[in-house]
Amino acid sequence: MAPQEQDQGQGRQEQGAPRRRNPRGQGQVLRGQLIDAAAKLLATLDQPETLTLRQVAREVGVAPASIYGHFPDLSALVQHVLRLRYEELARLMEQAAQANPDPLGDVVARCAAYARWGVDQPGHYRTLFGGRMPTDLLTGSAHGAGEELFGALVASLAAVTDPDGTRSTPEGQWQAGILLWTALHGLVSLYNAHGTMSWPPLDDLLTDLIGLHTGRPAADIAALLAAN
Amino acid sequence: MAPQEQDQGQGRQEQGAPRRRNPRGQGQVLRGQLIDAAAKLLATLDQPETLTLRQVAREVGVAPASIYGHFPDLSALVQHVLRLRYEELARLMEQAAQANPDPLGDVVARCAAYARWGVDQPGHYRTLFGGRMPTDLLTGSAHGAGEELFGALVASLAAVTDPDGTRSTPEGQWQAGILLWTALHGLVSLYNAHGTMSWPPLDDLLTDLIGLHTGRPAADIAALLAAN
């Protein structure tokens, strides 16, 4: 997926070792490095929304103007990174779900994958979900990963709470999905920002959260969570 | 947006009427105007975290340097505003609860006050809860409004789910409170950012959310919500 370069001082460029220009025909290499650098900075920065074009250039060890050969501006680069992260998250959730044939296991796996990804990569989570909606980022894509991700979660939840599909309307399932998603989002957001406040372990909160939204016993969910 | 539109009299100040210096002994007037202007801008701005000192000065119609007579820097001014907003929110929740003697009504009133305040003032909500935790903002205060607000919510919820106080531990009640708060936070955050995505009415979501966390029938909650 992402173009991986050989590890020749991959991190920040130090003075004394000036970057070597790529040979002809290898212009796409810098593009990959820009994407990697932006991703790293977005994940790392305290406030990822303050990322600048010059920071990315510095991280790669390249002149600021060099970015314009590959992206029209910083926001295009960031959007590209976010798209990749979004797809990564959607893929992780899908893979986690596929390893759990049981409907409850499916929901638990998706929720756990979402929350753990968000907690592991606070900067990326904040950039993706902290401000404008992901749909804003995915404008123009035929299949926004956001809708896929969310649609699958709605279906997964409905398969637990209404296995026969006779007890609820599509609107009701949609609303239940929104509530589950917003609960997960709030949990991840505040968990990432909780500072010095004492917080229970993430899995304990996830157990109760999923228990509330599925109506299943906490013990069942805790067991599934531990297995994921 | 023609740049000519921005005259020297920018902001709330009209260009024909330059601000008159306050008379001696009335130096605190500007302080109040700075607070008001910062509050207005924080509530208004698309991204409140980008507020600058010069924007506040422009809004009041004063030289940027004039702010230093009243606050050491912008963050001190913002912290002051946030403290006021925080106290306002805590007061609103307390007042709403006091109008509802019933325990379930108490929870519903608090949650509704929280969510409606957050949805009515997206900029303030985002500034308060969007990044670092409120406890960071309230460092140094003997009684942080945050802990009061949250502690009252925990107690209010426990009064519904465990009226006798025999079924749960303090830790369990704390955890249930965190889950309720994070759910509210996620709901408000994503509601404020939902853009073009179709969303159910806020009260419908609140009804189900409170229903999940209290275990009470949706009809009861909807009735209480409508009355608040």
Add this chain to the structure above:
DNA sequence: TGTACATCAGTGAACGCGCGTTCACTGATGTAC
């Protein structure tokens, strides 16, 4: 085989912008003698 030219992958200096912060200052108003 040499050589002229084209292309590629960037560079480096410069531009104007808004920003936070500093500093000496300015006028109006009060107060002491």
Add this chain to the structure above:
DNA sequence: TGTACATCAGTGAACGCGCGTTCACTGATGTAC
């Protein structure tokens, strides 16, 4: 009563900074003849 001085509530110009963006350019490498 007049007048010298002190204080208050700011002002206005300047500083250096990092930023996004532009532009002419530079070397190395390929290609045509």
